[in-house]
Amino acid sequence: xxxxxxxxxxxxxxxxxxxxxxxxxxxxxxxxxxxxxxxxxxxxxxxxxxxxxxxxxxxxxxxxxxxxxxxxxxxxxxxxxxxxxxxxxxxxxxxxxxxxxxxxxxxxxxxxxxxxxxxxxxxxxxxxxxxxxxxxxxxxxxxxxxxxxxxxxxxxxxxxxxxxxxxxxxxxxxxxxxxxxxxxxxxxxxxxxxxxxxxxxxxxxxxxxxxxxxxxxxxxxxxxxxxxxxxxxxxxxxxxxxxxxxxxxxxxxxxxxxxxxxxxxxxxxxxxxxxxxxxxxxxxxxxxxxxxxxxxxxxxxxxxxxxxxxxxxxxxxxxxxxxxxxxxxxxxxxxxxxxxxxxxxxxxxxxxxx
Amino acid sequence: xxxxxxxxxxxxxxxxxxxxxxxxxxxxxxxxxxxxxxxxxxxxxxxxxxxxxxxxxxxxxxxxxxxxxxxxxxxxxxxxxxxxxxxxxxxxxxxxxxxxxxxxxxxxxxxxxxxxxxxxxxxxxxxxxxxxxxxxxxxxxxxxxxxxxxxxxxxxxxxxxxxxxxxxxxxxxxxxxxxxxxxxxxxxxxxxxxxxxxxxxxxxxxxxxxxxxxxxxxxxxxxxxxxx
Amino acid sequence: xxxxxxxxxxxxxxxxxxxxxxxxxxxxxxxxxxxxxxxxxxxxxxxxxxxxxxxxxxxxxxxxxxxxxxxxxxxxxxxxxxxxxxxxxxxxxxxxxxxxxxxxxxxxxxxxxxxxxxxxxxxxxxxxxxxxxxxxxxxxxxxxxxxxxxxxxxxxxxxxxxxxxxxxxxxxxxxxxxxxxxxxxxxxxxxxxxxxxxxxxxxxxxxxxxxxxxxxxxxxxxxxxxxxxxxxxxxxxxxxxxxxxxxxxxxxxxxxxxxxxxxxxxxxxxxxxxxxxxxxxxxxxxxxxxxxxxxxxxxxxxxxxxxxxxxxxxxxxxxxxxxxxxxxxxxxxxxxxxxxxxxxxxxxxxxxxxxxxxxxxxxxxxxxxxxxxxxxxxxxxxxxxxxxxxxx
Numbered sequence: 001x002x003x004x005x006x007x008x009x010x011x012x013x014x015x016x017x018x019x020x021x022x023x024x025x026x027x028x029x030x031x032x033x034x035x036x037x038x039x040x041x042x043x044x045x046x047x048x049x050x051x052x053x054x055x056x057x058x059x060x061x062x063x064x065x066x067x068x069x070x071x072x073x074x075x076x077x078x079x080x081x082x083x084x085x086x087x088x089x090x091x092x093x094x095x096x097x098x099x100x101x102x103x104x105x106x107x108x109x110x111x112x113x114x115x116x117x118x119x120x121x122x123x124x125x126x127x128x129x130x131x132x133x134x135x136x137x138x139x140x141x142x143x144x145x146x147x148x149x150x151x152x153x154x155x156x157x158x159x160x161x162x163x164x165x166x167x168x169x170x171x172x173x174x175x176x177x178x179x180x181x182x183x184x185x186x187x188x189x190x191x192x193x194x195x196x197x198x199x200x201x202x203x204x205x206x207x208x209x210x211x212x213x214x215x216x217x218x219x220x221x222x223x224x225x226x227x228x229x230x231x232x233x234x235x236x237x238x239x240x241x242x243x244x245x246x247x248x249x250x251x252x253x254x255x256x257x258x259x260x261x262x263x264x265x266x267x268x269x270x271x272x273x274x275x276x277x278x279x280x281x282x283x284x285x286x287x288x289x290x291x292x293x294x295x296x297x298x299x300x301x302x303x304x305x306x307x308x309x310x311x312x313x314x315x316x317x318x319x320x321x322x323x324x325x326x327x328x329x330x331x332x333x334x335x336x337x338x339x340x341x342x343x344x345x346x347x348x349x350x351x352x353x354x
Numbered sequence: 355x356x357x358x359x360x361x362x363x364x365x366x367x368x369x370x371x372x373x374x375x376x377x378x379x380x381x382x383x384x385x386x387x388x389x390x391x392x393x394x395x396x397x398x399x400x401x402x403x404x405x406x407x408x409x410x411x412x413x414x415x416x417x418x419x420x421x422x423x424x425x426x427x428x429x430x431x432x433x434x435x436x437x438x439x440x441x442x443x444x445x446x447x448x449x450x451x452x453x454x455x456x457x458x459x460x461x462x463x464x465x466x467x468x469x470x471x472x473x474x475x476x477x478x479x480x481x482x483x484x485x486x487x488x489x490x491x492x493x494x495x496x497x498x499x500x501x502x503x504x505x506x507x508x509x510x511x512x513x514x515x516x517x518x519x520x521x522x523x524x525x526x527x528x529x530x531x532x533x534x535x536x537x538x539x540x541x542x543x544x545x546x547x548x549x550x551x552x553x554x555x556x557x558x559x560x561x562x563x564x565x566x567x568x569x570x571x572x573x574x575x576x577x578x579x580x581x582x
Numbered sequence: 583x584x585x586x587x588x589x590x591x592x593x594x595x596x597x598x599x600x601x602x603x604x605x606x607x608x609x610x611x612x613x614x615x616x617x618x619x620x621x622x623x624x625x626x627x628x629x630x631x632x633x634x635x636x637x638x639x640x641x642x643x644x645x646x647x648x649x650x651x652x653x654x655x656x657x658x659x660x661x662x663x664x665x666x667x668x669x670x671x672x673x674x675x676x677x678x679x680x681x682x683x684x685x686x687x688x689x690x691x692x693x694x695x696x697x698x699x700x701x702x703x704x705x706x707x708x709x710x711x712x713x714x715x716x717x718x719x720x721x722x723x724x725x726x727x728x729x730x731x732x733x734x735x736x737x738x739x740x741x742x743x744x745x746x747x748x749x750x751x752x753x754x755x756x757x758x759x760x761x762x763x764x765x766x767x768x769x770x771x772x773x774x775x776x777x778x779x780x781x782x783x784x785x786x787x788x789x790x791x792x793x794x795x796x797x798x799x800x801x802x803x804x805x806x807x808x809x810x811x812x813x814x815x816x817x818x819x820x821x822x823x824x825x826x827x828x829x830x831x832x833x834x835x836x837x838x839x840x841x842x843x844x845x846x847x848x849x850x851x852x853x854x855x856x857x858x859x860x861x862x863x864x865x866x867x868x869x870x871x872x873x874x875x876x877x878x879x880x881x882x883x884x885x886x887x888x889x890x891x892x893x894x895x896x897x898x899x900x901x902x903x904x905x906x907x908x909x910x911x912x913x914x915x916x917x918x919x920x921x922x923x924x925x926x927x928x929x930x931x932x933x934x935x936x937x938x939x940x941x942x943x944x945x946x947x948x949x950x951x952x953x954x955x956x957x958x959x960x961x962x963x964x965x966x967x968x969x970x971x972x973x974x
Contacts, residue, residue, distance in 0.1 A: 049732060050731070050732050050735045051735050051736070051739055052735065147614060147616050148616075151616075151638075151955070155638075227729050227730070227731075228729065228801055230729060231956075317730075317731065317732045318730065318732065318795070318799075319729070319730060319799065319801050320725065320728035320729040320730040320796070320799060320801045320802050320805060321728060321729030321730075321801070321805075321956075322801060322804070322805075323804075323805060323954060323956045323957070324638055324954065324956070325954070326804055326805075398907075401691070401907075402907070402908060404906075426815070426818045426819070427818045427821065427834075428818070428819060428820070428821040428941075429821055429910075429917075429919065429936060430821070430919070430921075430934065430936040430941075432921075432934045434923060434932050435932070438925075439659065465925075467904075467905070467906045467923055468905070468906045478921075480908065480919075480921075480936075484818065484827075484832055484833075484834040487834070487839040487840045488840070489840075489908075491908065491921075509819075510819050510820075510821075511816070511819045511820050511948065512819055512820035512821040512941055512944055512945070514944065515940065515941075515944040516940075523655075536648075537647065537648060538647065538648035538651040538973065539648065539651070540648075547653060547656055548655060548656055552656075554656055554657070554659075554660060557660060
């Protein structure tokens, strides 16, 4: 096994080969496979919480539920309302999907090559890209030529923009501790906790940044427009809001984008607060460049993503939804002040113990 | 409300009918205030009170009942058309075999119900008291050439929907109603469905097939009537 | 040769356009008109609410019922009395045994027939069970209207226990058609009482669960406290009934106060629950407690079912003597009453059905002024209507 590891370590392929490997394996195959596994697992959790039967009965052990779900949406008629702005209407779902998949590109699943794009301004890039989806939502809301969609789109605009700020501020606390915007550096910072002097053992940032973790999770819930923040898609009021005129494959794209974004954000949360692909396994804890991490890193990250997304969906199925003004109040009066205060505390602590 | 104890007289019950002091007192309060406008009444002892008034005091009676007598709860308002239906009962029962070519029975004369009545159409409403737990039913006659009466909405806001429904179903007009638009029926509907001379179209299209199969009443074994 | 459009059709088209324009003209001319319904997940059926919006705020709001008007009052004039029960089942279709009861009691009053004690007792048990079926659905549906969709599944799952028991005795889950003038159609099957007691326990557990999941939830309270306050005098003037009125503080329950003869509530120990606030939360809370009281009533009644016949002696062909009678009972949705005018015939001369949801929904224009769109849904959810009940 060590020869394989040294071989992998000594591999310095040509640029186009490594790009191909990265795009194929890291950019497409692995996320898609992980996505499918994750969705199957999540459907089962949903079914367990809500006593639904599909994910337990469809196919052996309920594994065909996803096939049934996708098949159902694909066989529906592709409708475009008469007064809709066709180009904008068709483009909206794909903008949201595109922003989600670009998000996956910057998340580290292991030491250096196991990341599709090691952007120096990692977290900043991710947050910027994820806010492109707001444009897609607004486009969907406007182009549907439907009053419900318009209301949903406008609500989404207010909500998503309002919750960008808590998300960014929560990430700032982590960045201050880690000393870098780069996601790999953040993982390394959690691996060897050197912000407060030579601390030594690994410490995931959630321990010292718990308020920011809660703020970030709330903001993530709002960015995903999931209950309790699902005003834009309030099903019992505006009947799917900005998604109301979409059916068939286009709705499937929205659906996929929702799950994919959920896992993407869960991966970001795990990276920022839970330690990313690193776990202090005895024997490997100090050797961050070992070949074993190429195998264990993705698995560890996947597990953490599962845990975080379980929490996200658990909250989704339990709470009723906030009203618009209550939602905005929560963001502006609570989440932003808390994060500002904690950033100040963190900065002071870093300077004091540096 | 309980009849006095009579041990021996078996033909005394006609005079010893139970009396309802509470309801009689309520009726007396109306006759005291409105005098001749109270043109009819009926009390079923222990059960209910009917008062028929003239058209012009219709809202005043309700106002009085609500403010002075504590009948603050508005239950419903509707109309009755006392004309016997010219279409008969469209039923193939042993009583009414129009379909089989036998002479149709002559229509009975028009007769009104409790508290009397002189016209074909009556408006009736019911108020409850949520403290004394009784109710009173008011009726008023509407002359055939002027089916209108003043609205109750100033006193009872809830009368609005009931009056709209009565208006579209019978053709009444409630003068002073804030929003006299049809409630149930679509805007283009012609006719007044709950009038007796408005035919039940489903029975015109497909006559009643007769009693086909009927389960026996509990306690008996043979079914009633035969199939066609 | 051009197609000739019939005159009446042309007039109908123009009149329909005019009717729609009239609905819009009554309101101010700014803002957006939003049609909530007739197809909408929040309205229990085809209720259309025309809301004039100013941003997210409702400036005026008018329900337009009648999409499901079936003409029961006209139909019942050609039905015999037992046949009217079939029609009337379909008014409030989630607690449908309860619709038959006031009508049967009104006819029994005119015929001067009294059902035997066993029939009265079982009638009351089934009446309370239809209340359970109805309000358990309401509690589940509350979650759906607010966004906590898990509650719906629990509501439907736990309602099945009650519906199974109703089916065991009447043969129908949704439309039992079981009440007869003079008693009931059939007697109880063997073992029914024991099974129903088990079902009652499950409903009691559901109440605790829903209270934890939904009623005690902070977001639910945030959404429903202080929203849609109906003062008691407005409620009385509009004719609200049932839990809606008791949540505004009016202590009136037809089961206790003017109970129709034929139901045995005076033999049971139970209490009436009121709440002073009159907001959406109060209405939901009162209904939750009412379910618990109903379970208590049912358990007491199940322990004391008297023996005896299930049907009084009534003639085979039922002709109700001439007269008028009105009976109202405390149905799950509110106070339901039937005004029967009889001319000594086989069928009623005039049947006026006083349905609770008709009055309950007529208060919406008054309540939903100046609230947000989500609050309109919350108010509708808390007033709780069934469309068959509004639209007879």
